[in-house]
Amino acid sequence: MTVTLGELRSGESARVLAFKSAGAAYRRKLLAMGLIPGTVFLVARVAPLGDPIQLQVRGFQLSLRRHEAAVIEVDRV
DSSP: OEEEGGGOOTTOEEEEEEEOSOOHHHHHHHHHTTOOTTOEEEEEEEOTTSOSEEEEETTEEEEEOHHHHTTEEEEEO
């Protein structure tokens, strides 16, 4: 089932599928941070008010704002 990264809860794992409606510059930024389609990651924490979301990707921690995470399509693992 395809959802956006912003819909995941703490402790869930998912695989990056695609970026929807992201500008070219933001897409390059996500790719540089290691969020390449096919990459599996873990949602380490979600802040109490839901923003930001902390991910564990390829052995490091990455934080994204909820509106940034809304453009990343993922599949739960």
